[in-house]
Amino acid sequence: MALPYFLRNLVPHQEQRTNARPLWTVLRSLTWLQWAQFFSGWLAWTCDAIDFFSVSLSVVHLQEQFNKPTHTITTSITLTLLFRSLGAVLFGVASDRFGRKWPLVFNLVLVAVLELGAGFVQTYPQFLALRSIFGIGMGGIWGLASATALENLPVEARGIASGFMQQGYAMGYLLAACINLKLVPAVPAGWRALFFTAAGISLFAAGVRALLPESEYFLKAKAEERAKGLHRTTGEKSRIFLKETGVMLKTHWMLCIYAVLLMTGFNFLSHGSQDLYPTYLQTSKNFTPHDSTIATIIGNCGAISGGVLAGYLSQYIGRRLTIIIFVLLIGAFIPLWIIPSSFGALSAGAFWVQFGVQGAWGVIPIQLAEMSPPAFRATFPGVAYQIGNMISSASAQIEATGGENLKTTILKNGVPTVVADYATVQGILIGCVAAFVIFITIVGPENHGSHFEQAKTAFEEGAGRDAAAASAAAGEGGVAERERGSSVDEESVGNEKGDVEVREKRSEEMKEKV
Numbered sequence: 275m276a277l278p279y280f281l282r283n284l285v286p287h288q289e290q291r292t293n294a295r296p297l298w299t300v301l302r303s304l305t306w307l308q309w310a311q312f313f314s315g316w317l318a319w320t321c322d323a324i325d326f327f328s329v330s331l332s333v334v335h336l337q338e339q340f341n342k343p344t345h346t347i348t349t350s351i352t353l354t355l356l357f358r359s360l361g362a363v364l365f366g367v368a369s370d371r372f373g374r375k376w377p378l379v380f381n382l383v384l385v386a387v388l389e390l391g392a393g394f395v396q397t398y399p400q401f402l403a404l405r406s407i408f409g410i411g412m413g414g415i416w417g418l419a420s421a422t423a424l425e426n427l428p429v430e431a432r433g434i435a436s437g438f439m440q441q442g443y444a445m446g447y448l449l450a451a452c453i454n455l456k457l458v459p460a461v462p463a464g465w466r467a468l469f470f471t472a473a474g475i476s477l478f479a480a481g482v483r484a485l486l487p488e489s490e491y492f493l494k495a496k497a498e499e500r501a502k503g504l505h506r507t508t509g510e511k512s513r514i515f516l517k518e519t520g521v522m523l524k525t526h527w528m529l530c531i532y533a534v535l536l537m538t539g540f541n542f543l544s545h546g547s548q549d550l551y552p553t554y555l556q557t558s559k560n561f562t563p564h565d566s567t568i569a570t571i572i573g574n575c576g577a578i579s580g581g582v583l584a585g586y587l588s589q590y591i592g593r594r595l596t597i598i599i600f601v602l603l604i605g606a607f608i609p610l611w612i613i614p615s616s617f618g619a620l621s622a623g624a625f626w627v628q629f630g631v632q633g634a635w636g637v638i639p640i641q642l643a644e645m646s647p648p649a650f651r652a653t654f655p656g657v658a659y660q661i662g663n664m665i666s667s668a669s670a671q672i673e674a675t676g677g678e679n680l681k682t683t684i685l686k687n688g689v690p691t692v693v694a695d696y697a698t699v700q701g702i703l704i705g706c707v708a709a710f711v712i713f714i715t716i717v718g719p720e721n722h723g724s725h726f727e728q729a730k731t732a733f734e735e736g737a738g739r740d741a742a743a744a745s746a747a748a749g750e751g752g753v754a755e756r757e758r759g760s761s762v763d764e765e766s767v768g769n770e771k772g773d774v775e776v777r778e779k780r781s782e783e784m785k786e787k788v
Contacts, residue, residue, distance in 0.1 A: 284592055284594055284595045284598075284716075284720075295428075295430055297430060297431065297434065297586075297589070300428050300430045300431045301431060303428070304427070304428075304431070307426075307486070307487070308426050308427060310486055311422055311423070311426050311486055311489070312422075312423045312424075312426070312427065312435060312438075312439070313482070314378075314422060314423075314479070314482050314483045314486055315418075315419040315420065315421075315422035315423025315424070315439060316419070316423055316438065316439050316442045317442070317479045317482060318378060318381075318382060318415050318418070318419040318422070318442075318479050318483065319415060319416060319419040319420070319423075319439060319440070319442035319443060319446070320442035320443070320445050320446040320449070320475075320479075321382065321385065321415070321446065321472070321475055321476040321479045322385070322412055322415040322416065322419070322442075322443070322446065323442065323443040323444070323445070323446025323447050323450070324446040324447075324449055324450045324453075324472045324475060324476075325385055325389050325408070325412060325446075325472050325476065326354065326412060326446075327446065327447045327450045327451075327548075328389070328392075328450055328468050328469050328472050329347075329350055329351055329354070329405065330351065330548070330549050330550070330551075330552065330670075331450055331451060331454045331468065331552060331567070331570075332454070332465045332468060333347050333348070333550075333552070333553050334552075334553070334556065334563065335458075335464065335465035336401070336465065339465070340397070340398040340401070342398055344553060344557075344674050344677075345671060345674040345675060345678065346398075348549070348550070348670040348671050348674050349402065349671065350401060350402050350405040350406075351405075351549055351667075351670045351671075352667045352668055352670065352671055353402065353405060353406040353409060353667075354405050354406065354408055354409040354412065354667075355409065355541075355545070355663045355664060355666070355667030356406075356409060356664050356667045357406050357407070357408075357409030357410050357413065358409045358410070358412050358413030358660040358663050358664065359413060359657065359660040359661050359663065359664045360409075360410050360413060361381075361409065361410040361411055361412060361413025361414040361660065362413040362414055362416070362417055362653075362656040362657045362659065362660035362661075363413075363653070363657055364410070364413075364414060365377050365378075365381050365413070365414025365415075365417070365418055365652075365656070366414065366417045366418070366650075366652045366653035366654075366656040366657055367515075367519075367653055369414075369417065369418045369421065369652035369653070370515070370649065370650050370651070370652045370653045371511070371512065371515045373488050373489065373492045374418060374421055374422045374425075374488065374489040374491075374492065374652070375483060375484075375486070375487070375488045375489070377414070377418060378414075378415070378418040378419065378422060378480075378483050379480050379483050379484045381411060381414045381415055381418060382415070382476050382477070382479050382480035382483065383476075383477065383480045384411040385408070385411040385412060385415070385476045386473045386474070386476035386477040386480065387473070388404060388407060388408040388411055389408065389469055389472050389473040389476060390469070390470060390473035391404050392404050392405065392408065392469045393463070393466040393467075393469035393470045393473070394466070413656075413660045413663075414656065416655075416656055416659050416660070417651075417652045417653065417654075417655050417656020417657070417659065417660075418652055418656070419439070419442075420439060420639045420642075420643065420651075420652075420655060420656075421489075421643070421651045421652040421655075422483075422489065423435065423439045423639070424436065424439065424639060424640060424643055425489060425491050425643070425651065426489060426490050426491070429724075430589065432589070432640045432643075433585050433586060433587075433588045433589030433590075433637075433640060434582065434585045434586040434589065435585070435640075436585045436588070436636060436637060436638070436639040436640035436641075436643075437581045437582045437583070437584055437585015437586060437588075437636035437637070438581070438582055438585065439639050440581050440585070440632070440635050440636045440638060440639050441577060441578045441581035441582060441632060441636060443544075443577075443632070443635070444574045444577035444578045444581060444628070444632050445574070445578060447548070447570070447574050447577075448571055448574040448575070448578070449475075450468065450472065451567050451570045451571050451574065452571065453467070453468050453471050453472075454468055454567055455564065455567045455568070455571075457471065518649065519650070519653075522647045522649070522650055522654075525647075526647050529645065529647075529719070530654070530658070532714075532718055532719070533642065533645065533646075533654070533655075533658035534658050534661045534662055534665075535662075535714055536658070536662070536711075536714050536715070536718060537638075537642075537658050537659045537661065537662025537663070538661075538662040538665045538666055539662075539707060539710045539711040539714055540634070540635060540638060540662065540711060541659075541662045541663045541665070541666035541669075542666040542669055542703070542707040542710075543601075543604075543631055543634070543635075543704065543707050543708065543711055544631055544632075544635060545663075545666055545667075545669040545670065546666075546669045546672075546673065546700065546703045546704050546707060547627060547628070547631050547700065547704055548628075548631075549669060549670040549673075550670050550673045550674065550696060550700070551566075551570060551573070551624070551700075552566045552567065552570055553696070554673075554696035554697065554700060555569055555620070557677070557693050557694055557696060558677075558682065558684070558693055558694060558695060558696045558697050559615055559620060559684070559697070560684055560685070560686055561617070565617055568617075568621070569617065569620060569621045569624050570624070572621045572624055572625050573621075573624030573625055573627070573628040574628060575625065576624065576625035576626060576627075576628040576629035576632075577628040577629065577631065577632035577633075578632070579629055580600065580628065580629035580630060580631070580632050580633030580636065581632040581633055581635060581636030582636065583633060583636075584596050584597075584600050584633035584634065584636040584637055585636040585637060585640070587599075588636075588637045588640070588641075592720060592722055593637050593640065593641040593644070593720050593722055594641075594715050594716070594718065594720050596633075596634075596637050597634045597637050597638075597641070597711070597715045598712055598715055598716065600629075600630045600631075600633035600634040601630060601634050601708050601711050601712050601715070602630075602708075602712070603626070603629065603630035603633070604627055604630035604631055604634075604704065604708050605705065605708050605709075606626075607623055607626040607627050607630065608627065608701050608704060608705055609623075609701075610622060610623035610626065610627075611623035611624065611626075611627045611700075611701070612697035612698065612700060612701040613697070615684075627704075634711070638659075639655070641720070642654070642655035642658065642659070643655060643724075644720070644721040644722065644724040645719060645720070645721055648724070669703070672699075672703065673696060673699050673700055673703065674694075676696075676699035676703075677694030677695060677696045677699055678694060680694070680695045680698055680699055681693065681694065681695055682694075682695035682697075682698070
């Protein structure tokens with residue numbers, strides 16, 4: 275009996291890897307510009323994490339500052355996540371329409387200004403309003419950063435690059451924890467110093483991206499327009515963009531729904547295991563702020579290790595199979611994450627759970643980029659990611675509310691004390707979410723090795739249906755291959771293949787000239 279397609283396709287076919295060069299050879303061939311653009315995308319995503327986790331690390335300080343309970347403070351986290359979807363749409367559309375460079379620069383400057391403002395607020399309503407607006411700025415960064423980091427790299431390097439890029443998130447959390455550990459207690463500004471520092475780092479990231487040129491993907495598209503003698507106005511390009519966006523949504527609506535479901539599971543997985551983690555250690559395990567920060571740092575070391583390893587493995591065993599393996603690892607270490615009371619055991623649990631969480635996440639940038647309609651690689655992944663964020667935005671409040679209703683007794687200074695049982699709440703939530711992520715990953719598509727950089731830009735005619743061409747260039751049959759029979763006739767596929775061949779030839783000519 276034949277296995278279903280989604281199970282047979284868990285491991286990429288051999289022909290997809292036949293012409294692949296050794297990873298070390300590929301990395302040595304990268305130019306300084308490719309390294310620099312990857313770094314700028316990674317740095318932007320790192321800044322996003324520093325800015326976001328500034329609140330998670332400051333929950334106890336914010337409670338004292340505004341005289342509010344944990345549940346109320348975490349409302350600011352929920353609102354930030356809710357508004358990120360709007361930012362993903364605005365900045366994603368701007369990036370796919372106008373280019374990667376200046377939308378990301380503006381995005382980072384906006385984030386820096388709003389993060390700086392959060393350090394000056396005096397009342398809780400002011401803080402809540404600013405973090406809500408802040409969510410719009412944060413929402414645009416992931417899609418733009420991911421496209422900037424990955425689309426200029428060779429196909430063979432994209433797996434490990436995806437793992438490195440995504441772990442900018444863990445690195446940002448790690449840097450924020452270090453700032454919170456050393457700087458915050460040492461300066462009069464206290465918790466506000468974390469927000470001030472985060473703003474400065476975001477501004478630096480904007481400067482780095484401003485110094486680098488536009489993505490080669492957009493430069494090639496403009497060169498082709500000039501070679502064809504096309505001189506479309508901005509208005510004409512915008513009309514084409516809107517038309518192709520409509521075509522893309524009509525053609526790939528099921529893929530859009532799937533991507534949102536996938537990212538909902540992943541965002542519950544990360545936010546459910548991270549946002550309230552310092553509070554959990556301090557409240558349910560009686561850790562000092564110093565020890566909880568150290569445990570957080572150890573957990574993020576596991577996250578970085580897992581993300582890089584998973585990205586590398588996914589290049590060989592496939593994106594979905596790698597995700598499944600690392601999510602199963604999470605389930606195996608949940609008991610070590612919540613049952614012990616000692617610093618050593620809980621820190622080990624944090625390391626391995628985050629190794630699994632961010633290992634699975636390390637595959638997501640390239641999985642979404644390969645899955646996406648290729649002309650919309652900033653909008654599609656960014657919006658799917660942030661809608662998933664929006665749906666999972668209540669994860670911290672769910673855990674806080676669960677802790678208010680589920681209690682446990684611990685010893686504080688030798689006295690039995692009833693406290694919120696965040697350990698049990700988080701264990702149940704992450705266990706359920708892990709099961710959902712495994713299911714949604716197994717039934718989903720995979721376009722492993724897709725040459726999406728050869729596709730049209732979003733302001734070119736036919737870009738909304740270009741998934742088939744990118745899939746065909748990769749030599750494999752994922753979602754776009756199956757969609758071909760129902761949404762694109764043979765003649766249009768032939769034309770799109772011809773367009774890809776022309777682009778490849780012109781790309782080689784441009785490289786020779788350079």
